[in-house]
Amino acid sequence: MVDRKIILDTYKKGPEAVISLFEETFSKLEKRIQELENASKKNSKNSHKPPSTDGLGKPVTKSLRKPSHRQTGGQLGHKGHTLGLTATPDHTITHSPTYCTCCHTSLNHEPVKGYRIRQVYDLPPIQIEVTEHKVEQKECPHCHSIQEAQFPSTVSRPVQYGPNIKRLIPYLTHYQCISLKRTKEFFQDCFGHSISEGTLVNHT
Secondary structure, three states, X not given: OXXXXXXXXXXXXXXXXXXXXXXXXXXXXXXXXXXXHHHHXXXXXXXXXXXXXXXXXXXXXXXXXXXOOOOXXXXXXXXXXXXXXXXXXXXXXXXXXXXXXXXXXXXXXXXXXXXXXXXXXXXXXXXOOOOOOOOOEEEOOOOOOEEEOOOOOOOXXXXXXXXXXXXXXXXXXXXXXXXXXXXXXXXXXHHOOOOOHHHHHHOO
């Protein structure tokens, strides 16, 4: 913005000086407007800017699917894929009636006449297991030297993470694109285990 004092000083110098000042100012403004317009046209597709900077002005992705007059969800006559009973459940819990609801007679020693079954699909409690590897030392009865068994080649440190956790970390951070901070929170929330971001980086 041109300072008021500069305008007054220029005015005293005559019309030509005023015209020259305004031409210079307009030129700078036009250049700045052009720079802003060019910057607003840049997005993640025509520059090195990340998609997150596209903002509200980014083009809306248009669906290639043809419009349908059907309602969303399962269609009438469509075969569903609901859960079914399995013949090999992992656990079975038997619930026995203890007394007759009509006359309150005890049923504890009465034979079972039949069953009705319901099944629940769920995840087992998720927790990290610690496996200790212990190599034995023995004394040779012939030469009295102490012999020690060998640790497995995959157990190379006093304390370390196993192959399942080592595979889970890159799956979360790379394939699922979860940040290190949220991956750390995932381990704490799901397994009750605190893991450092440095460890996550080492196994990523």
